[in-house]
Amino acid sequence: MTTAAAATGERTARTKPATMAQALGRALRDSMAQDPTVHVLGEDVGALGGVFRITDGLAKEFGEDRCTDTPLAEAGILGTAVGMAMYGLRPVVEMQFDAFAYPAFEQLISHVAKMRNRTAGAMPLPITVRVPYGGGIGGVEHHSDSSEAYYMATPGLHVVTPATVEDAYGLLRASIASDDPVVFMEPKRLYWSKADWSPEAPVAVEPIGRAVVRRTGRSATLITYGPSLPVCMEAAEAAVEEGWDLEVVDLRSLVPFDDETVATSVRRTGRAVVVHESSGFGGPGGEIAARITERCFHHLEAPVLRVAGFDIPYPPPMQEKHHLPGVDRVLDAVARLQWEAES
Amino acid sequence: MTVQELPGAAAYRPAPPPAWKPLTDPAPLLPDPEPYRVLGTDAVADADPELLLRLYAELVRGRRYNAQATALTKQGRLAVYPSSTGQEACEIAAALVLEERDWLFPSYRDTLAAVARGLDPVEALTLLRGDRHTGYDPRAHRIAPLCTPLATQLPHAVGLAHAARLKGDDVVALAMVGDGGTSEGDFHEALNFAAVWRAPVVFLVQNNGFAISVPLAKQTAAPSLAHKAVGYGMPGRLVDGNDAPAVHQVLGEAVARARRGEGPTLVEAVTYRMDAHTNADDATRYRVESEVEAWREHDPIRILERELTGRGLLGDEGIEEAREAADRMAAALRERMNADPVLNPMDLFAHVYEEQTAQLREQAARLRVELDAEQDQHGDEDVEERR
Numbered sequence: 001m002t003t004a005a006a007a008t009g010e011r012t013a014r015t016k017p018a019t020m021a022q023a024l025g026r027a028l029r030d031s032m033a034q035d036p037t038v039h040v041l042g043e044d045v046g047a048l049g050g051v052f053r054i055t056d057g058l059a060k061e062f063g064e065d066r067c068t069d070t071p072l073a074e075a076g077i078l079g080t081a082v083g084m085a086m087y088g089l090r091p092v093v094e095m096q097f098d099a100f101a102y103p104a105f106e107q108l109i110s111h112v113a114k115m116r117n118r119t120a121g122a123m124p125l126p127i128t129v130r131v132p133y134g135g136g137i138g139g140v141e142h143h144s145d146s147s148e149a150y151y152m153a154t155p156g157l158h159v160v161t162p163a164t165v166e167d168a169y170g171l172l173r174a175s176i177a178s179d180d181p182v183v184f185m186e187p188k189r190l191y192w193s194k195a196d197w198s199p200e201a202p203v204a205v206e207p208i209g210r211a212v213v214r215r216t217g218r219s220a221t222l223i224t225y226g227p228s229l230p231v232c233m234e235a236a237e238a239a240v241e242e243g244w245d246l247e248v249v250d251l252r253s254l255v256p257f258d259d260e261t262v263a264t265s266v267r268r269t270g271r272a273v274v275v276h277e278s279s280g281f282g283g284p285g286g287e288i289a290a291r292i293t294e295r296c297f298h299h300l301e302a303p304v305l306r307v308a309g310f311d312i313p314y315p316p317p318m319q320e321k322h323h324l325p326g327v328d329r330v331l332d333a334v335a336r337l338q339w340e341a342e343s
Numbered sequence: 344m345t346v347q348e349l350p351g352a353a354a355y356r357p358a359p360p361p362a363w364k365p366l367t368d369p370a371p372l373l374p375d376p377e378p379y380r381v382l383g384t385d386a387v388a389d390a391d392p393e394l395l396l397r398l399y400a401e402l403v404r405g406r407r408y409n410a411q412a413t414a415l416t417k418q419g420r421l422a423v424y425p426s427s428t429g430q431e432a433c434e435i436a437a438a439l440v441l442e443e444r445d446w447l448f449p450s451y452r453d454t455l456a457a458v459a460r461g462l463d464p465v466e467a468l469t470l471l472r473g474d475r476h477t478g479y480d481p482r483a484h485r486i487a488p489l490c491t492p493l494a495t496q497l498p499h500a501v502g503l504a505h506a507a508r509l510k511g512d513d514v515v516a517l518a519m520v521g522d523g524g525t526s527e528g529d530f531h532e533a534l535n536f537a538a539v540w541r542a543p544v545v546f547l548v549q550n551n552g553f554a555i556s557v558p559l560a561k562q563t564a565a566p567s568l569a570h571k572a573v574g575y576g577m578p579g580r581l582v583d584g585n586d587a588p589a590v591h592q593v594l595g596e597a598v599a600r601a602r603r604g605e606g607p608t609l610v611e612a613v614t615y616r617m618d619a620h621t622n623a624d625d626a627t628r629y630r631v632e633s634e635v636e637a638w639r640e641h642d643p644i645r646i647l648e649r650e651l652t653g654r655g656l657l658g659d660e661g662i663e664e665a666r667e668a669a670d671r672m673a674a675a676l677r678e679r680m681n682a683d684p685v686l687n688p689m690d691l692f693a694h695v696y697e698e699q700t701a702q703l704r705e706q707a708a709r710l711r712v713e714l715d716a717e718q719d720q721h722g723d724e725d726v727e728e729r730r
Binding site for chain 2: 039089117158
């Protein structure tokens with residue numbers, strides 16, 4: 001886990017180990033302190049501090065009017081947030097687990113994503129929807145979905161997903177500050193990943209929509225995001241023994257999509273594997289592979305491959321290790337990039 | 344061996360449960376068994392004659408608006424129009440009880456309420472004409488976009504009212520929904536949030552008998568829709584939805600209650616949709632003419648007109664005056680709606696995000712090329728005409 005974080009750059013003397021969960025909480029706190037219109041609402045976000053403790057201490061510091069325990073109803077949470085945003089507030093809502101967000105889909109798709117467009121720009125909705133997503137934490141049914149493809153398919157939403165402690169802070173700050181609605185996908189199995197970090201240390205907050213190269217290489221590009229970044233970093237290290245020098249691109253934002261960074265990398269390496277843990281069919285990888293093919297066809301030495309979760313409902317936790325793409329599956333795909341030899 | 348035979352079983356006595364009492368006394372929340380009425384009752388004596396005359400003029404105008412808009416669908420000037428003919432008393436009262444600073448959250452059938460609140464009649468129709476989703480700035484008029492999905496605007500009203508109260512503003516939100524909409528999950532969640540937060544919201548259910556073709560009896564098993572309020576901990580009020588001063592009074596009391604910080608109210612207005620669901624619907628397939636006839640006798644304009652003429656407040660001249668004013672409004676609307684809206688296809692990309700993404704810039708450039716090619720082929724004038 002620390003591999004990815006270690007690649008993010010130099011640290012100042014003031015930094016110390018922090019988890020992604022702490023960085024997210026700090027981003028909420030700093031946003032609320034800076035802007036009195038920022039309100040946090042959701043189930044259990046108050047006294048409990050959220051089931052993952054991301055909102056710990058906010059109700060105490062800012063009061064229950066700013067960090068509100070709502071009735072247990074996701075459509076109601078997001079629907080009331082729409083009205084709050086219509087009146088000039090900047091709501092940040094927590095959808096406790098990925099699959100719990102589904103009752104709020106109609107509000108998200110019919111209203112949150114479209115309000116700016118429906119009103120010809122008169123009524124933008126600066127809402128951040130925090131969705132802890134993905135598996136690998138042993139959660140039972142309905143606690144491990146990767147739902148990003150649903151959000152990506154909805155024009156009007158930004159879809160952001162950090163993979164490092166630093167990005168968790170920076171991208172959440174940027175999302176809350178954005179006048180557009182953002183679905184902020186939190187890779188929950190990285191909540192406890194650590195890095196040397198401090199919010200007081202200089203943090204260059206990239207605007208939403210820029211991918212970053214986490215590891216440079218010459219022989220192929222791994223394109224990934226969120227929970228699969230550490231897997232890809234580990235695979236890249238392991239591939240050195242096999243003679244592969246892999247580049248790793250962390251997308252950070254699925255919408256808008258950074259075609260430039262991806263295409264520049266793939267044109268240079270000539271080979272690409274897209275890695276994510278949500279299902280492959282109709283998943284983000286298909287879109288990304290198509291975009292790469294359209295832009296880099298003459299540079300490609302092999303088809304763009306996808307390493308994704310299987311096309312199955314998310315499995316029971318005792319079986320999830322077979323479903324989640326791990327280092328071996330990534331390395332296997334890298335081996336298959338020797339296309340000429342096989343065909 | 345049975346439990347009773349177990350040694351010592353007879354000696355066991357469960358401890359009494361901890362004390363329990365209901366959170367709220369339900370009795371004051373329950374609606375009266377009969378819809379509240381003003382017209383034809385003693386209550387009318389307390390009604391302000393000026394308000395009655397204003398309601399009358401607005402009802403006549405509203406009826407004419409519905410007729411004109413329906414006619415525009417036949418001429419292809421509107422894609423569709425869901426008429427509120429028969430329900431004008433609810434529409435007008437909803438608009439008139441609100442102060443300028445308050446907010447209205449209409450459904451797709453409530454164009455008339457938006458117009459009665461002061462919105463330009465043409466701006467109110469852009470959704471139904473099909474040139475823009477919302478032809479007005481919601482913030483400028485404090486009217487949310489006409490909402491097509493059922494009941495999804497109700498939580499917005501709750502959130503807005505809650506936010507206003509947090510900011511210390513003296514603002515009330517009034518949200519309109521039909522009888523069918525009360526079956527939706529968002530109706531339940533909105534009422535529940537509003538009651539828990541004591542948000543300054545008024546929910547107006549226009550029970551017009553049918554959700555497209557499905558009658559109320561197949562929609563709910565509740566004693567009335569107003570009775571649903573008690574389950575959320577807010578008062579439910581039942582009112583004759585065709586009795587304009589009654590609807591105005593009940594909504595007025597609910598708005599005042601909300602403004603005092605006493606929380607939300609659910610008002611069920613019992614009314615009837617005289618026209619079909621929209622111009623595209625065939626109401627003869629699901630209701631009989633005799634039922635419509637019975638409601639025609641209880642028409643909101645007819646019953647108010649009878650009251651006003653009977654009390655000598657309105658004569659033939661006044662009736663004629665109201666009709667002429669309505670005709671003038673309709674003629675102006677017809678004339679303006681006969682002009683083609685000016686559309687710019689490049690606007691399709693203008694308001695998806697604050698800043699266009701690289702992907703949208705690419706797509707906009709593609710459309711630009713198509714439009715330019717079209718222009719080259721047909722010449723400027725022809726293309727302008729075809730747009």
